[in-house]
Amino acid sequence: MDKLFHSVYLDRSKCKGCTTCLRNCPTxxxxxxxxxxRIIENKCIDCGECIRxxxxxxxxxxxxxxxxxxxxxxxxxxxxxTLLGQFKQRYSADRILTALKSIGFDExxxxxxxxxxxxxxxxxxxxxxxxxxxxxxxxxxxxSNLIQVRFPELVGNITTLKSPMTLTxxxxxxxxxxxxxxxxxxxxxxGIFFITPCAAKxxxxxxxxxxxxxxxxxxxxxxxxDLFRPLSAALGKGKCxxxxxxxxxxxxxxxxxxxxxxxxxxxxxxxxxxxxxxxISVLDEIECGxxxxxxxxxxxxxxxxxxxGCLTVENNFVAKMxxxxxAENERGNVVPALSEDDLRTFYxxxxxxxxQPLEPRIFQPLDEDFDKAIEKMNEIERIEASLPxxxxxxxxxxxxxxxxxxxxxxxxxxxxxxxxLRDRLETLARLTNEMLQMGxxxxxxxxxxxxxx
Amino acid sequence: xxxxxxxxxxxxxFATAGQASRKIKKKLQDLGISSKIxxxxxxxxxxxxxxxxxxxxxxxxxxxxxxxxITLRLEDTGPGIGNVDLAMxxxxxxxxxxxxxxxxxxxxxxxxxxxxxxxxxxxxxxxVGTKIKMTFxx
Numbered sequence: 188m189d190k191l192f193h194s195v196y197l198d199r200s201k202c203k204g205c206t207t208c209l210r211n212c213p214t215x216x217x218x219x220x221x222x223x224x225r226i227i228e229n230k231c232i233d234c235g236e237c238i239r240x241x242x243x244x245x246x247x248x249x250x251x252x253x254x255x256x257x258x259x260x261x262x263x264x265x266x267x268x269t270l271l272g273q274f275k276q277r278y279s280a281d282r283i284l285t286a287l288k289s290i291g292f293d294e295x296x297x298x299x300x301x302x303x304x305x306x307x308x309x310x311x312x313x314x315x316x317x318x319x320x321x322x323x324x325x326x327x328x329x330x331s332n333l334i335q336v337r338f339p340e341l342v343g344n345i346t347t348l349k350s351p352m353t354l355t356x357x358x359x360x361x362x363x364x365x366x367x368x369x370x371x372x373x374x375x376x377x378g379i380f381f382i383t384p385c386a387a388k389x390x391x392x393x394x395x396x397x398x399x400x401x402x403x404x405x406x407x408x409x410x411x412x413d414l415f416r417p418l419s420a421a422l423g424k425g426k427c428x429x430x431x432x433x434x435x436x437x438x439x440x441x442x443x444x445x446x447x448x449x450x451x452x453x454x455x456x457x458x459x460x461x462x463x464x465x466x467i468s469v470l471d472e473i474e475c476g477x478x479x480x481x482x483x484x485x486x487x488x489x490x491x492x493x494x495x496g497c498l499t500v501e502n503n504f505v506a507k508m509x510x511x512x513x514a515e516n517e518r519g520n521v522v523p524a525l526s527e528d529d530l531r532t533f534y535x536x537x538x539x540x541x542x543q544p545l546e547p548r549i550f551q552p553l554d555e556d557f558d559k560a561i562e563k564m565n566e567i568e569r570i571e572a573s574l575p576x577x578x579x580x581x582x583x584x585x586x587x588x589x590x591x592x593x594x595x596x597x598x599x600x601x602x603x604x605x606x607x608l609r610d611r612l613e614t615l616a617r618l619t620n621e622m623l624q625m626g627x628x629x630x631x632x633x634x635x636x637x638x639x640x
Numbered sequence: 641x642x643x644x645x646x647x648x649x650x651x652x653x654f655a656t657a658g659q660a661s662r663k664i665k666k667k668l669q670d671l672g673i674s675s676k677i678x679x680x681x682x683x684x685x686x687x688x689x690x691x692x693x694x695x696x697x698x699x700x701x702x703x704x705x706x707x708x709x710i711t712l713r714l715e716d717t718g719p720g721i722g723n724v725d726l727a728m729x730x731x732x733x734x735x736x737x738x739x740x741x742x743x744x745x746x747x748x749x750x751x752x753x754x755x756x757x758x759x760x761x762x763x764x765x766x767x768v769g770t771k772i773k774m775t776f777x778x
Binding site: 339340471472474475476477547550552553554555557558560561564565568592 | 643670778
């Protein structure tokens with residue numbers, strides 16, 4: 188298995204070893220050991236919940252600094268649709284994209300363009316009929332990761348359509364290379380940078396550099412948060428460049444939950460859910476076979492959709508309102524660039540689909556040997572029953588069950604539980620006391636007993 | 641040598657129904673059972689759990705994991721099924737309108753359990769209760 192890369196990481200110097208992230212991690216991927224949080228790599232799905240919740244700002248996302256674009260001759264920014272929700276309505280989309288271009292890019296292409304292509308192709312994916320319904324969106328990488336980790340049987344339900352980000356990067360690179368006679372650009376001259384609202388997308392960007400079609404690669408991910416200051420400063424300056432904003436309202440509406448599903452319209456039953464714990468509970472139902480009457484499931488890890496990403500700046504509800512207002516004002520302004528026929532040709536070419544389907548992430552059972560696994564399971568339950576059951580997290584595991592599992596796996600000791608420790612100390616104190624009394628002369632002991640009567 | 645676990649399901653408790661199936665799923669994952677088999681057990685278990693909540697006066701789900709076979713037993717204390725053959729017919733249901741409005745009671749519960757299990761036995765006595773035994777070969 189490839190070594191997993193994660194955008195989410197810990198700044199050890201800031202971590203106080205409190206249990207906030209521990210108890211809020213949706214996949215139980217965090218432990219506190221030696222007074223510092225530790226991320227269990229194969230369980231982490233890069234959802235960013237810990238980044239949002241850490242009171243000491245010790246959980247961070249690895250993204251690229253703006254200056255990293257300097258290593259390329261021709262710099263392309265591909266901003267997530269969410270970017271438009273970060274600024275007030277009085278700044279037109281062209282104005283915002285002009286600001287983005289002005290801070291160092293040669294070209295700007297909205298990821299909402301790729302979203303249009305994916306959105307319009309969803310119907311094609313369903314047309315042929317599928318073995319497993321509902322078909323699950325591949326747009327949110329944290330949800331895809333979640334399915335790979337916790338719902339291995341649903342991996343096949345995820346659409347093999349590439350993400351809007353990937354298709355947009357491909358579109359930009361293809362166009363530049365097709366014009367290389369005029370622009371003189373070689374493949375390695377072109378640097379394509381995703382302007383990301385979240386950690387999971389940054390991880391997806393890093394993966395694109397080592398796997399998949401090289402035409403799809405994205406050279407870096409820069410967070411919206413890091414660009415907010417330079418963008419705000421650039422918004423008021425210079426002349427607004429017309430025609431940078433080419434995406435339709437349907438395309439940039441992917442920034443909010445339900446934007447993708449709306450492409451399927453009323454002909455299909457689709458369900459859109461946002462917030463990682465909500466997504467988990469619906470996936471549980473899908474796995475139990477309850478929702479096979481639904482055609483499409485759009486699950487987004489962050490509340491409200493991508494507007495809630497942990498690397499955004501604006502409040503997610505405010506950003507959502509802004510995206511919706513922009514969409515309302517711009518409805519019908521843009522006619523899709525690709526005709527239905529051209530879209531079908533593109534769809535049939537295979538370039539729109541992932542080369543390798545997703546695979547479940549290997550789940551480590553208690554033991555490879557079934558008998559031993561059963562033995563360990565019984566041991567876990569014996570230990571769990573002896574723990575207080577209040578899931579306080581003081582032991583460093585997210586709950587008593589997880590602590591019992593860690594003990595059996597050899598990663599923790601029973602006395603890491605402060606209640607078990609307290610009981611042991613009490614016993615010790617009682618024994619010490621008994622020993623002390625035993626050491627006293629018989630006569631004194633009798634007197635003490637008399638006094639107690 | 642085996643692993644077993646009992647889950648109580650209360651009558652009419654829709655809010656927490658599904659929890660037992662989720663726990664069973666997690667435990668089977670830890671035991672290293674293949675995800676294909678787990679999915680079938682999760683589907684059958686969920687149907688069973690809903691059946692106990694909708695139709696029974698309360699009951700239990702008993703999970704048994706042994707080398708070679710996983711057994712899921714559903715046992716309730718009533719009211720029992722009058723005509724088991726009829727109840728096994730796809731689309732046949734006694735669920736009330738209010739239950740159907742919640743998206744349940746399509747009459748697929750028992751057939752769905754049978755279709756997902758390798759072995760399926762049902763015994764029922766009106767006034768006494770219903771026992772279902774499902775086995776899944778490993």
